[in-house]
Amino acid sequence: MEIENNFARPVIVLSACLDGEPVRYNGEILHNDLVEKLKESAEIIKVCPEVSIGLGVPRDPIKIYLENERYRIYQSKTGIDLTEKMEKFSVGFLDGLKDVDGFLLKGQSPSCGFSGTKIYSNKNARDIVKKGTGLFAQIVKEKFPDKPIEDELRLRDSEIKKHFLTRIFAISEMKSLERKIHSINQLIEFHTRYKYLLMLYSQSKLTQLGKIVAGYKKGNLSSTVSDYSRVFYTAFERKPGVKKQVNVIQHIYGYFKTGLNQGEKRHFLNLLKKYSEGKAQYDIVLEMVRNFALRFSTQYLLFQRYLNPYPEQLND
Numbered sequence: 001m002e003i004e005n006n007f008a009r010p011v012i013v014l015s016a017c018l019d020g021e022p023v024r025y026n027g028e029i030l031h032n033d034l035v036e037k038l039k040e041s042a043e044i045i046k047v048c049p050e051v052s053i054g055l056g057v058p059r060d061p062i063k064i065y066l067e068n069e070r071y072r073i074y075q076s077k078t079g080i081d082l083t084e085k086m087e088k089f090s091v092g093f094l095d096g097l098k099d100v101d102g103f104l105l106k107g108q109s110p111s112c113g114f115s116g117t118k119i120y121s122n123k124n125a126r127d128i129v130k131k132g133t134g135l136f137a138q139i140v141k142e143k144f145p146d147k148p149i150e151d152e153l154r155l156r157d158s159e160i161k162k163h164f165l166t167r168i169f170a171i172s173e174m175k176s177l178e179r180k181i182h183s184i185n186q187l188i189e190f191h192t193r194y195k196y197l198l199m200l201y202s203q204s205k206l207t208q209l210g211k212i213v214a215g216y217k218k219g220n221l222s223s224t225v226s227d228y229s230r231v232f233y234t235a236f237e238r239k240p241g242v243k244k245q246v247n248v249i250q251h252i253y254g255y256f257k258t259g260l261n262q263g264e265k266r267h268f269l270n271l272l273k274k275y276s277e278g279k280a281q282y283d284i285v286l287e288m289v290r291n292f293a294l295r296f297s298t299q300y301l302l303f304q305r306y307l308n309p310y311p312e313q314l315n316d
């Protein structure tokens, strides 16, 4: 049995150089496989903050440094301080965004870097005080504290990538529901679909959201949806650990365990144990769960976002 798996299209702000735009300081062209795939399932808004403040290509590199606990950017070769220009552009650009679900930025950049950016002790220094976040990325974080923000370097870690994509697509689907909802049944269906994903991320938020749905009274659909979405948007902030994954899989196992023979049960539970001990990969366990759900036509499970939180091709 196939369950239709349509996803809302999230809106993602992207560092333009990650999509092959010729905007890098050294003219280098970058390609990123995930970005290529994301373009099929998401609306992409590209931005190059450095070109947007008038810097050309190629250009002398800029650096970010700390002065009186304030981050500033500076182009050493020309001696130009670009801090105010970058701040003004960033605030204007970000304020102008009508709709955004997340940010995918270029790591290590003094402007876009979400991680790994070298922060210098002063504008002429060669020594770094720490590694941190670029100036544009800092303003993104301040303005959108609840949105998923990542860079392509961190997304090389498959767990961080899964978490990022899960959040983005969940936020986008909630927003899409908010736009089109006309009956409480749609919210009930949505909540049902997210049950195990919510359980994975936050049992307390799952309970809270269940109470909001159960408390619906005729005539208060819009306030119910708004209460629901407010909590929902905060439910996916922390990346879940192995313990929580095992807990959810144990719950799901209850749906098909009676249909399995002793050998299959032993094999599955052994694999789950190995996963909990860090000796087996989560993807293998999840694939078995998907197979069992298909084999026993467990519609309720096949429908769950836990099994398909975002388009499959983004996993490859």
Ligand code: SF4
Binding pocket: 015, 016, 017, 018, 023, 024, 025, 047, 048, 049, 050, 051, 106, 109, 111, 112, 113
């Ligand atoms: S990292 Fe940001 S500022 Fe630098 S080239 Fe890429 S988009 Fe432009």
